[in-house]
Amino acid sequence: MTTSKRLATAQLANSVGDGAFIVTSALFFTRVVGLSTAQVGLGLTIAWLVGFLTGVPLGHLADRRGPRGVAILLALSTALSVGSFLFVRSFPLFLVAAIAYASSQTGLTAARQALLAGLVSPAERTRIRATLQATANGGLAVGATLGGVALKFDTAEAYLTVFAIDAVSFLVAAALIRKVPAVEAVTEREVGAPRLAVLRDRPYAVLALLNAVMLMFMPLLSLVAPLWIVERTNAPGWVVASLLVINTLGVTAFQVRIARSVTNLKTATRSVRIAGVAMLAACAVFALSAVGAPPAATAVVLAAAAALLTFGEMKLASGAWEISFGLAPAEQQGQYQGFFGTGPAIARMLGPVLLTTLVLGWGPIGWMVVGALFLGTSCATGPAVRWAVRTRPAGKAVQPSSVEEYAA
Numbered sequence: 001m002t003t004s005k006r007l008a009t010a011q012l013a014n015s016v017g018d019g020a021f022i023v024t025s026a027l028f029f030t031r032v033v034g035l036s037t038a039q040v041g042l043g044l045t046i047a048w049l050v051g052f053l054t055g056v057p058l059g060h061l062a063d064r065r066g067p068r069g070v071a072i073l074l075a076l077s078t079a080l081s082v083g084s085f086l087f088v089r090s091f092p093l094f095l096v097a098a099i100a101y102a103s104s105q106t107g108l109t110a111a112r113q114a115l116l117a118g119l120v121s122p123a124e125r126t127r128i129r130a131t132l133q134a135t136a137n138g139g140l141a142v143g144a145t146l147g148g149v150a151l152k153f154d155t156a157e158a159y160l161t162v163f164a165i166d167a168v169s170f171l172v173a174a175a176l177i178r179k180v181p182a183v184e185a186v187t188e189r190e191v192g193a194p195r196l197a198v199l200r201d202r203p204y205a206v207l208a209l210l211n212a213v214m215l216m217f218m219p220l221l222s223l224v225a226p227l228w229i230v231e232r233t234n235a236p237g238w239v240v241a242s243l244l245v246i247n248t249l250g251v252t253a254f255q256v257r258i259a260r261s262v263t264n265l266k267t268a269t270r271s272v273r274i275a276g277v278a279m280l281a282a283c284a285v286f287a288l289s290a291v292g293a294p295p296a297a298t299a300v301v302l303a304a305a306a307a308l309l310t311f312g313e314m315k316l317a318s319g320a321w322e323i324s325f326g327l328a329p330a331e332q333q334g335q336y337q338g339f340f341g342t343g344p345a346i347a348r349m350l351g352p353v354l355l356t357t358l359v360l361g362w363g364p365i366g367w368m369v370v371g372a373l374f375l376g377t378s379c380a381t382g383p384a385v386r387w388a389v390r391t392r393p394a395g396k397a398v399q400p401s402s403v404e405e406y407a408a
Contacts (some may be wrong), residue, residue, distance in 0.1 A: 003119055004128050007112070008135045010176035014075065015136040017082070017142020017169030020162045024150050034089055041337065043095045044102075048291050051102030052345040056196055058107030059338025062114045066185040067334055071111035072174045078104040079170035085163055094334075099280075106345065110338030117325055117333040118183030123263065129321045130259030137251040145167075185332040195334055198339045199373045203388035204327055205339070210384060211320050212343035213377045214272070215312060216351040217279055220370075221247055221306060225286065231360065232290045235298040237362040243306040250310040258311075259318040265326050265389065269382040271319030276378025278312030283371030287364035312374075327388050 029040045062070040076212050081100035088094050120128050146165060150158040196202060226240045285305035289298050320340075328336035358366035 002064075004131065005120075006176050006180050007116065007128070010075075010173040011112075011132045011373035012135045012139040013083065013172040013176065014078070014171045015139030016143040016146070017166035017172055018136075018294060019140035019145075020147040021143070021166050022140070023144045023147025024074060024159055026163050027151065027154075028085070028163060029094065031154075032156050032159050033085070033094055035091060035094060039091050039094075039213045039319055043098050045104040046095060046400060047098035048345050048348060049379045050099045051106040051352065052342050052349075053382075054103045055106040055110055055338035055342050056198060057338075057347075058103070059114065059334035059336070059341075060196055060282070061107075062111040062334035062338075063186050063332055066182055067111045067114035067118060068180060069178060070334075071108060071115055071177050074104045074108040075170045075174035075177060078108060079167045079174070082170065083167040084165060086160055086167075090303075090313075106258070106341065107338070109341050112177075112189055112319065112336055113324075113337035113341065114334035115180070115317050115327075117337070119181060122325070124263050125325050126259050126268075126322045127256065130256045133317060134252050134255040137255070141248050141252070147157050147198065157165070196335055197329070198335045200307075201336075201388075201391075203384060203391050204336065204406060206384045207327070207388060208340045209379065210342060210377050210381050211316075211340065212346040213348035214279075214316050214320075214374060215343045216355060217316075217374065218344065218347050219351040220309060220353055223352055224359050225302070225306075227356065227360060228286065228289075229302065233298050233302070234292065234295050235289065235302055236295055239299045239302050243302060245308040246303060247310045247313070251305065251314060255314050258314045259321075262318040262322050265323065265385055268319040268322035268326070269385050270313045272323075272381045275312040275316035275319065276375040278308050278315060279374035279378075280371035282306075282308035282312060283367040287367035290364055323381075323385060327392065329387070 026040065027036075029035050029043075032039060035043070058070070058074070078101060081097050082103055084097040084100070085094075090098055116128060116132075117125060143166075149163055150162045169378075221243050225243055229235050229240055262268050282305045285301060285308060289301045289305065293301065320343075324337060324340040325333070328340075355370060360366070360368055362369065
């Protein structure tokens with residue numbers, strides 16, 4: 001089995017667990033652990049906030065100790081934290097386990113990105129990352145199916161089984177990561193160089209922030225669109241599930257193909273800009289779904305909106321991967337990927353409140369404001385990348401050919 005296939009299989013294994021966790025976690029924590037919904041919400045918010053703060057230090061640890069070893073340890077700690085959910089029955093212990101889970105997940109993402117950067121040539125990183133993303137979506141679908149079975153039985157035993165499967169999936173991922181080649185650790189630091197250099201890299205920080213804003217599309221299909229469909233349209237209820245199916249199948253089938261056009265920083269910024277246009281179009285189509293058309297026609301409109309949003313998601317991901325790798329120093333990929341990878345956490349914390357307020361409070365106008373936000377952010381990415389290219393120290397860019405082409 002090749003290195004890329006082992007990485008993809010490891011991604012598949014833990015994404016199956018993630019899919020099951022996402023679908024069943026809310027009911028598991030309330031019905032099995034015995035927490036209130038307020039406790040669950042507070043605990044997970046605190047946990048992901050801590051995970052957000054630990055991403056860069058754990059990424060730095062991957063740089064200094066070697067990303068393979070750190071990724072294995074974090075996969076094992078994720079399995080341990082998930083396994084501990086099977087036994088905790090109080091809020092303090094739940095909070096400790098949730099913080100361990102969120103921190104391990106954030107650090108694992110950074111370490112795996114650093115491992116990928118060290119094992120794969122710069123020209124192949126975005127393509128391989130697209131393959132991993134497509135694989136992950138397939139795994140999420142399988143995990144969600146398992147979670148759906150547990151929801152159907154709705155018993156403590158069913159939920160406990162799903163969480164046990166989740167824990168085992170990360171043990172499998174750790175075993176697979178152990179079989180890929182090691183990447184040499186960076187044991188020395190330049191005299192006077194800060195320990196966490198990414199925190200002083202202002203252009204990269206701006207790009208990470210812009211990416212976080214773009215990633216606020218994430219709650220649209222899982223939270224905002226379902227509420228919109230129920231409250232503002234006459235579409236049948238099954239449309240909610242169909243939008244998620246369109247998204248999952250679309251990414252699984254087309255992410256790799258779409259990523260092929262992204263080969264350097266110039267094509268990456270173009271990809272992000274196209275993503276902004278597609279997301280604006282998707283928001284406009286979502287707004288049209290409230291005009292009062294027949295249910296079948298409304299369902300078609302909503303499906304078209306989901307397809308446009310999925311296309312925008314794939315273009316954004318392809319461009320963001322290239323930017324995050326291409327502007328990070330080779331010897332600091334772990335901490336840089338850990339910093340860039342905080343985008344999903346920020347989107348999950350701020351996105352639901354902002355988007356539900358705009359869309360459900362302002363209606364179609366709110367959709368257009370959200371779309372304009374995506375478009376404006378995507379257009380700002382190009383100048384930010386050019387700024388970052390100008391400030392790269394000589395010899396520090398991981399993809400000098402990309403930087404040279406953009407700077408030309």
